[in-house]
Amino acid sequence: MAKRIYLAGPFFSETQIKKAERLEKVLEEHDRVGHVFSPRKHQHAEYELFSEPWRHAAYGSDVEAIDNCDVMVALADFDRADTDSGTAWEIGYAKAKGIPVVVIKEEADITLNLMIAMSLTAYFDKIEDVASYDLEALPAKPYDGEVI
Numbered sequence: 001m002a003k004r005i006y007l008a009g010p011f012f013s014e015t016q017i018k019k020a021e022r023l024e025k026v027l028e029e030h031d032r033v034g035h036v037f038s039p040r041k042h043q044h045a046e047y048e049l050f051s052e053p054w055r056h057a058a059y060g061s062d063v064e065a066i067d068n069c070d071v072m073v074a075l076a077d078f079d080r081a082d083t084d085s086g087t088a089w090e091i092g093y094a095k096a097k098g099i100p101v102v103v104i105k106e107e108a109d110i111t112l113n114l115m116i117a118m119s120l121t122a123y124f125d126k127i128e129d130v131a132s133y134d135l136e137a138l139p140a141k142p143y144d145g146e147v148i
Helices: 014-029 052-067 085-096 114-119 127-132
Strands: 003-008 033-037 071-075 101-104 122-124
Touching: 003 014, 003 085, 014 033, 014 071, 014 127, 052 085, 071 085, 085 101, 085 114, 101 127, 122 127
Parallel strands: 003 033, 003 071, 071 101, 101 122
Antiparallel strands: none
């Protein structure tokens, strides 16, 4: 069965955008993925960025996409810092809704937050490793590094 994926992660810097693009490509080529919702690609250009109407539209469409996804795949890297606050909220919301969460953190010297580490279904330290992950069975792959 083709899975609906919500891709959580920051896209505020060139490094973050490149990681998001790599993950989008991996997911789009995955044989178990039917649809990928990446907020980066749904910015509601019909509204002025960060205006009140834009805020409502962006928040509403992101929450709706999480509500309708089968799996969340989240990038925890935040340019040499702990996870982006929006990404952390999305992970927590998905966890509360019972949606499996796959987390990727490529920056090995940045510690993962305890709440994210304990919320995830599977953890990877390379985006490309998601390509061979069984999104149907969703086997547990815990994070075993240090936490903050």
